Amino acid sequence: MAVTxxxxxxxxxxxKIKWDEAADELDGNWRRLHKSxxxxxxxxxxxxxxxxxxxxxxxIKVAGERAQAHSDxxxxxxxxxxxxxxxxxxxxxxxxPWAHSDAGIAGQP
Amino acid sequence: xxxxxxxxxxxxxxxxxxxxxRALTFATDLRAVTVGVKDVQGWxxxxxAPAWQGDTAAAHDHAATRFARRLDNAEAALDRAVTAxxxxxxxxxxxxxxxxxxxEERRAVNxxxxxxxxxxxxxxxxxxxxxxxxxxxxxxxxxxxxTTVIAEIEEWVRRYDDTEADFIxxxxxxxxxxEGRLAAEDPGRVDVGPLVERFDSLRGDPERLNAxxxxxxxxxxxxxxxxxxxxxxxxxxxxARDRDEANRAALTSDLDYWAQRDxxxxxxxxxxxxxxxxxHIQEQIDEYRAELDPLTGRELLHLLVYAPGSHSxxxxxxxxxxxxxxxxxxxxxxxxxxxxxxxxDGNLDKTHDLHRAALDEDNGSVSSIYWLDYDAPSGNPIxxxxxxxxxxxALTVKADAGGERFADFIDGLRGSDEGDRAxxxxxxxxxxxxAVGHGLQDGAEVDDAILIGSPGQPESTAASLTDADVxxxxxxxDPVSLLGSGDRGGVGALGHDPAADDFxxxxxxxxxxxxxxxxxxxxxxxxxxxxxxxxxxxxxADNDHLVTEQPHRGEDGGGHLTLSELLAASTGASVLDxxxxxxxxxxxxSVLGGIL
Numbered sequence: 001m002a003v004t005x006x007x008x009x010x011x012x013x014x015x016k017i018k019w020d021e022a023a024d025e026l027d028g029n030w031r032r033l034h035k036s037x038x039x040x041x042x043x044x045x046x047x048x049x050x051x052x053x054x055x056x057x058x059x060i061k062v063a064g065e066r067a068q069a070h071s072d073x074x075x076x077x078x079x080x081x082x083x084x085x086x087x088x089x090x091x092x093x094x095x096x097p098w099a100h101s102d103a104g105i106a107g108q109p
Numbered sequence: 110x111x112x113x114x115x116x117x118x119x120x121x122x123x124x125x126x127x128x129x130x131r132a133l134t135f136a137t138d139l140r141a142v143t144v145g146v147k148d149v150q151g152w153x154x155x156x157x158a159p160a161w162q163g164d165t166a167a168a169h170d171h172a173a174t175r176f177a178r179r180l181d182n183a184e185a186a187l188d189r190a191v192t193a194x195x196x197x198x199x200x201x202x203x204x205x206x207x208x209x210x211x212x213e214e215r216r217a218v219n220x221x222x223x224x225x226x227x228x229x230x231x232x233x234x235x236x237x238x239x240x241x242x243x244x245x246x247x248x249x250x251x252x253x254x255x256t257t258v259i260a261e262i263e264e265w266v267r268r269y270d271d272t273e274a275d276f277i278x279x280x281x282x283x284x285x286x287x288e289g290r291l292a293a294e295d296p297g298r299v300d301v302g303p304l305v306e307r308f309d310s311l312r313g314d315p316e317r318l319n320a321x322x323x324x325x326x327x328x329x330x331x332x333x334x335x336x337x338x339x340x341x342x343x344x345x346x347x348x349a350r351d352r353d354e355a356n357r358a359a360l361t362s363d364l365d366y367w368a369q370r371d372x373x374x375x376x377x378x379x380x381x382x383x384x385x386x387x388x389h390i391q392e393q394i395d396e397y398r399a400e401l402d403p404l405t406g407r408e409l410l411h412l413l414v415y416a417p418g419s420h421s422x423x424x425x426x427x428x429x430x431x432x433x434x435x436x437x438x439x440x441x442x443x444x445x446x447x448x449x450x451x452x453x454d455g456n457l458d459k460t461h462d463l464h465r466a467a468l469d470e471d472n473g474s475v476s477s478i479y480w481l482d483y484d485a486p487s488g489n490p491i492x493x494x495x496x497x498x499x500x501x502x503a504l505t506v507k508a509d510a511g512g513e514r515f516a517d518f519i520d521g522l523r524g525s526d527e528g529d530r531a532x533x534x535x536x537x538x539x540x541x542x543x544a545v546g547h548g549l550q551d552g553a554e555v556d557d558a559i560l561i562g563s564p565g566q567p568e569s570t571a572a573s574l575t576d577a578d579v580x581x582x583x584x585x586x587d588p589v590s591l592l593g594s595g596d597r598g599g600v601g602a603l604g605h606d607p608a609a610d611d612f613x614x615x616x617x618x619x620x621x622x623x624x625x626x627x628x629x630x631x632x633x634x635x636x637x638x639x640x641x642x643x644x645x646x647x648x649x650a651d652n653d654h655l656v657t658e659q660p661h662r663g664e665d666g667g668g669h670l671t672l673s674e675l676l677a678a679s680t681g682a683s684v685l686d687x688x689x690x691x692x693x694x695x696x697x698x699s700v701l702g703g704i705l
Binding site for chain 1: 126127128130131132134135138139141142145146148149152153155156157158159167168170171172173174176179180182183186187190273276277280281283284285286289361362365366368369370373375
């Protein structure tokens with residue numbers, strides 16, 4: 001018996017697209033922050049900029065990777081979502097708008 | 110013994126180790142990053158568990174909620190950094206100007222000290238008491254100047270150190286993830302939601318929007334500029350400097366995002382078109398980046414409108430050379446048919462030429478704006494009524510709509526103007542002159558209007574068009590300028606010929622241009638050259654008395670060919686082989702050139 005998630009397909013499809021777009025945007029953001037030039041600053045200011053940049057480049061990069069992973073978690077075949085088991089169904093449900101947070105999960109693989 | 114005090118040379122002092130230009134670039138990068146992070150965080154927040162709904166454990170299990178909350182910390186840290194970078198750049202700009210003045214005075218004092226020392230040596234023991242008294246007074250005055258400049262330099266150094274220290278401290282306050290979380294939880298954090306609502310309610314009222322904007326704190330303005338950069342950057346009434354910053358942030362963020370999408374082969378057709386428009390604009394910014402505004406010390410170029418996906422994909426852009434809020438004289442020129450963002454470079458060069466020419470008038474500071482924020486149709490300039498899917502009526506409608514947007518833009522310039530009211534000149538070229546004419550009908554508050562290569566105006570006289578002084582540049586061998594109804598006919602699809610005697614404008618000298626077919630297009634596109642450019646610069650800089658005139662069409666000395674006569678005569682005058690008719694030649698060669 002297949003696992004099902006009681007959510008309209010369009011919601012799943014949109015969620016996948018939006019997580020993918022978020023990943024792209026954050027990917028561009030951490031790269032921009034990382035390469036922001038520090039030429040033309042004094043040594044003290046340069047040190048402060050580098051100290052500020054480092055954790056936030058990492059954080060935004062991680063967020064982007066997480067967004068991409070979320071998008072990849074939602075695997076679509078035609079008009080259906082692929083769900084391996086109840087655990088994955090819960091993970092996918094947690095990526096959808098909160099309004100669907102109590103969507104029913106039924107069946108076992 | 111006679112003593113004459115001569116100050117020692119004031120030593121050279123520190124240069125700006127951190128430059129305003131560098132700080133501006135860094136601030137733009139930070140703003141762009143913040144725009145992107147806010148965009149994603151805002152979406153994630155929108156699908157997250159509302160704070161007032163659901164139990165904590167359930168919300169914690171909701172991955173989207175966790176994602177939104179964590180990204181909010183980054184957003185808060187970036188907001189703080191943007192505000193700090195913005196302030197850093199502003200203070201460095203002031204210090205940079207101040208340093209120039211101090212360095213000038215330091216050199217002057219040292220030069221005068223050298224001269225005085227030489228004069229004292231030359232006077233020797235034979236100097237009279239009167240001569241010695243003069244030297245002593247010079248020495249005393251010089252000592253006072255030297256003491257003053259030394260004190261001012263010391264103060265400058267202190268301010269510079271404070272400026273760097275404040276920026277360093279601000280960044281250090283948010284350079285860990287924990288500090289980002291604390292910034293997000295800070296009760297004093299800018300609540301941008303109500304600000305956005307207020308901002309939106311004031312759009313359309315430039316004066317009130319400007320007054321409200323100026324009442325905000327730097328942090329509030331920075332938060333709005335990164336929360337809704339497109340809206341802030343394109344809002345009439347927002348100061349030009351802030352529009353520029355918001356638009357550059359939006360541009361940079363957009364380019365980063367589209368680059369990632371392109372790398373994943375996910376760009377849609379619309380996105381690709383917008384991305385190409387954005388890239389064109391970025392190229393222009395890069396090309397003029399090294400030019401600084403002597404009035405403000407900042408980059409000369411200001412991006413006042415940035416909407417790369419608007420107007421059926423043609424995009425919208427407005428770029429100023431010089432800050433229009435601070436300039437004594439402001440000009441806004443509107444291009445014509447087939448103009449789109451991708452053709453900005455050529456039109457921008459013309460605007461830059463006019464800017465230089467107007468500055469050379471030496472009658473005050475100047476800001477020159479290129480404005481393309483209307484839907485300029487594409488089509489055959491010789492037969493505009495035959496444009497595919499568009500009739501003459503549609504052309505007029507588009508000019509009317511463009512004129513309305515133009516008038517709104519002018520209102521915005523008036524709303525953000527600082528100091529004495531700027532002297533403002535509207536310039537319309539070709540179809541753009543028709544759009545400007547409609548804007549004047551709508552009450553655009555300009556002091557002068559220049560109509561060049563105009564295919565027609567919506568009113569039959571300058572007086573019925575506007576209260577502003579109307580100047581007309583029309584080369585008799587510019588076929589487009591013969592389209593308006595006038596003293597010898599004219600199609601009149603777009604209105605009346607402003608060069609006609611009964612229109613009542615001042616027709617300034619442009620020459621007639623060559624009669625050969627292959628030069629007709631050049632006649633139409635060369636108003637920003639030679640005596641025509643000089644005359645426009647006189648008007649822009651309010652040196653009206655220097656304008657040279659040529660007779661109106663229809664008055665003595667104003668004889669001219671009609672359009673059909675010109676096309677026939679120019680075919681005969683051509684040196685080209687195999688040319689059919691002038692109309693065909695023009696059409697074939699006008700598509701790339703943006704003739705109207």
